[in-house]
Amino acid sequence: MENLQESLRKFAAAREWQPFHTPKNLAMALSVETAELTEIFQWMEGEESRRVDDSTRKHIAEEVGDVMIYLTMLADKFDLNPLHCAREKMLLNAVKYPAPKP
Amino acid sequence: MENLQESLRKFAAAREWQPFHTPKNLAMALSVETAELTEIFQWMEGEESRRVDDSTRKHIAEEVGDVMIYLTMLADKFDLNPLHCAREKMLLNAVKYPAPKP
Amino acid sequence: MENLQESLRKFAAAREWQPFHTPKNLAMALSVETAELTEIFQWMEGEESRRVDDSTRKHIAEEVGDVMIYLTMLADKFDLNPLHCAREKMLLNAVKYPAPKP
């Protein structure tokens, strides 16, 4: 993860994109990429969306990549690691939605 | 990452959420969580969004966690790892947007 | 419609919100309101979403109102009327997706 953050930092720097990469702009870009993922599933039935062909799966992989890239760059602006944030949030969710006793 | 995917799988199973967790529904939930991140920045100026106070940073960390959770669960339905997808997508982006020669 | 645009202009002016109401910010706010509408349907089955109770319908009406408000304010910044834009777009769509011959 730290590795990806470092690569993305270099990638943006080499292209002089930092002035555009304010957190506000990165959040907008993240929402645009998320919509591209949503678009793939918009006319499918729920069960149908579980069974996609190879070309759709490849498309999903690319859009997941884009969402992950923008999420990582946004988090990096605040020295946050998305994996750690997910872990922390799961602890809060475990309290909010306790699992039923067996 | 594999660790997080495994934990999320168990978390959903213990709460019997799998029937609701179709890729279509997870994509919708991802877009809703992304909007909660967007909401934090919606009335800020670009530069202003780089300097947030501690309480806002904590809020950002929670929403980044939620986005990461839904992205990971969605990717997992297709045996995809978001970190690998980001790596692959960066290679494609490097071709699409070549860095200027020094 | 012109009536609504006029009322929204006065509403924002009375609260001195114009400096915040750049098209960029209004587009972000629109995406946040849209997500609040999406959230209502995120865990429902397709058919289930056709049959909602009175309290959900009331909630939908409020969120439709919010989306319409931000869409109208955004369009107004460019002297556009959403109803006319929809009409124009339908003409383009009729060419793009011709109805099958009877």
Added chain:
Amino acid sequence: MENLQESLRKFAAAREWQPFHTPKNLAMALSVETAELTEIFQWMEGEESRRVDDSTRKHIAEEVGDVMIYLTMLADKFDLNPLHCAREKMLLNAVKYPAPKP
């Protein structure tokens, strides 16, 4: 407005799109169209977004049209009129955010 709703109903019926037009799917499509509007502004500064060239304004008009079309179709599934919903919501907002006394 009623006119537009009637035209959209006929347009969808002539193409046999009604089975796909569940409220859930229309909400997803609305969020995708909203993102296409957001995309136009994502790398602009706030003030810059107030001054767009003719070709961008044309692009905005088309995306506003698409958002209005899906919002209208979604509202129609619940016998709601987006203009009335916006009016009602403004009354609630006037209470929530009272204008400062002169």
